[in-house]
Amino acid sequence: MPASSSRLSSYRLPAFALALLLLLGVGIASVWGVSSLRTSNEWIGHTYEVINRIEVAERAIRSTEANARAYRLTGHPEFRSQYLIATHQVDTAHEALASAIRDNPAQHARVKRMREAAQAHLVELRRLFDLQELQGAEAARQATNSTLTLRQWNEFDTAASEMRREELRLLDQRKARSDRSATLLSAIVVLGMLLSGGLMISLMVSVTRENKRARRLELEARGAAHEMALSMAQVGELSKQRHExxxxxxxxxxCQTLDEIVQLSIDTIRRLVPDASGRFYLIRASQNFHDSVASFGDHLISSPDSLMPADCWALRRGQAHMVSGEEARQLSCAHLDTGTPAPGITSLCLPLSAQGTSIGLLHVSAATDAMDHGSAVDELIGQLAEQLGLAIANLQLRETLRTQSLRDPLTGLFNRRYLEESLARELQRCERRNLPLSVLMLDVDHFKRFNDTHGHAAGDALLGQVGRQIQAGVRAEDIACRYGGEEFTVVLPELDAAGALVRAEQIRRAVEIATVQHLGQQLGPVTMSIGISTFPGDGLTPEVLLQLADATLYRAKAEGRNRVLHVSYDD
Structure with missing residues (x-):
C-alpha cells in the first residue's frame, strides 16, 4: 500500500470522530436553540396576554361607568342589568391580570394601584346607584361628584399606562433576544453542517479508494477461498447434522406422547436427509407382527402397513440393513416393493429396541447421493434409531405406571383419584357444549353378609365379577370407577337422565343374573342398588352430583334394594 494511503488512513478515525462531534454539537445547539426560541415565544405570548388583560380591565371599568351613567340618565332597566354585570366583570378582569403578572413585583404593584382606583370608583358608582334606587335619577345626577370621578379615572389610567409601557418594553426586549437566538442558531447549524459535510466527503473519497484496492485483493484470494469453502462445506454439513x-x-x-416422539423423529430425519420417506412400526402385544404407526415423505420405496419379523433382515439380525440400487448382490427385505431398491435409491431398515427387547422398526428411503453424503448419514440415523427406541420404551413404561396408578387392581376399573380428575374435566366440557352429564352411584346389596358367609376371597371374586359387568355395560367414552369398598361410580358424559336410567337398569339386570365362580363353587346371585344424578338439572359441581347420587343410592337401599332411582324420583 502506498505511503500516502497509509498516512491518510491514520487520519480517518480522528476525522470521523471530529465529524461526529460536530454533528453532535449541531444537534445540541439545535436543541438548545429550539428550547430558547420556545421560551422566548412563550414570554412574548405572555406579554401579549398581559397587554390584552390590561385592555380587558380598562374595558370592564369603562363599561361599568357607561352603563351606570346611562341608567342615571334614562332609568332604563336594561342599563341597570348591564351595570350590575359589568361591576362583577371588573373584579374578574383585575384578578386575571394580577394572576398573569404574579412573577413581576413592579407590575404587581401597578395592578394593585389600578385595582384600588377601580374599587374606589366602583364605590362612588355604587353610592350613586343606591341613591337612584332610593330617591330617583334626579337625586343621583345632582349628587354626582365630577372632580372625584376624574381623579379616580386619572389614577386608573396612569397605572394602566405604566403597565402597558412596561409590557411593551419587555416585548421589545424579548423579541430582540429571540432574534439573536435565531441568528446564532442558524449560524451554528450552517457552520457545523458545512464542516461535518466536508469531513464526511473527504472520508467517503478515502474509503472509496480503499474499497477499490480491497476488491482487487479479494479477486486474487477468491480462488483459494473457493477451495477452502468446498472443504469447509462438508465439515459444516456434518456439524449441522450432529447439531440436529x-x-x-x-x-x-x-416428549410426553407417542405422536410427539414420532413427529419429532420425522422432522429430524427430514433435516438430516431432505426428501427422505419412510415408516415407523411398533410391535404388537402378540409379538408376532409389526404395525405401522406413522409414515412420511413420498415413499420412494413402499413398505406395507404391517409386516412379520421374518420379512425384514434388520429384525432378523437385530441391526441396521441398507440396500442400494447399485449393489445388486445385497439382499432386499421382503416387505419392500418387488424389484426394489430402484437405481439411485437407497433403503435403510433400523430395528428399534431397548435393553435387548425389540420395540419396532424404522424404515427410511432416500436418494443414494443424500444417504451417502459425508459417509455419516446412515450412522447418524442409526444413532437416532437407538434414542428413538429408548424413548418409546420409556414412554410405554410411564404409561404402564400411570395406568397402574389410576386403576383399581381388584376390579380393573379406574380408582377414586382418576374419578375426581375426570369428572371435573368432563363436567367442564359438557358445560361448554351445553350437553348433559349423568353420574351413577352403585352399591352391592348385602355385601357384608356375603363376605361373612363366603369369606373375603369370595368377596374379592364378587367385586371383580361386578367390575367386569359394569365395564361391559358402559360405552367407550364412559368412566367406570371403584369408589371404595363395594361402592362403584360411573360417569356418563353427554347422557341425560332418561338415558342414564336405561343404562343403569341394564347394569343392574346384568349383575342380577350373573353368578360368581370361586374355588369350584357357584355363588350368588347378588343384586345392586343404583342412584342417579344428572347435570345440570340436579347439580352444577362434581361434589354436588356425587353427594346427590350417593344420597339417592341410600334411598334406593332404604326402599328395598335391587333398584335404580333418580335424584328427582317422585315418592
Missing part, C-alpha cells in the same frame, strides 16, 4: 441430532436428543426427553 443433539437437538433431537434434548427435545426427545420432553
Amino acid at each position: 441430532l443433539a437437538r433431537y436428543s434434548g427435545l426427545l426427553q420432553s
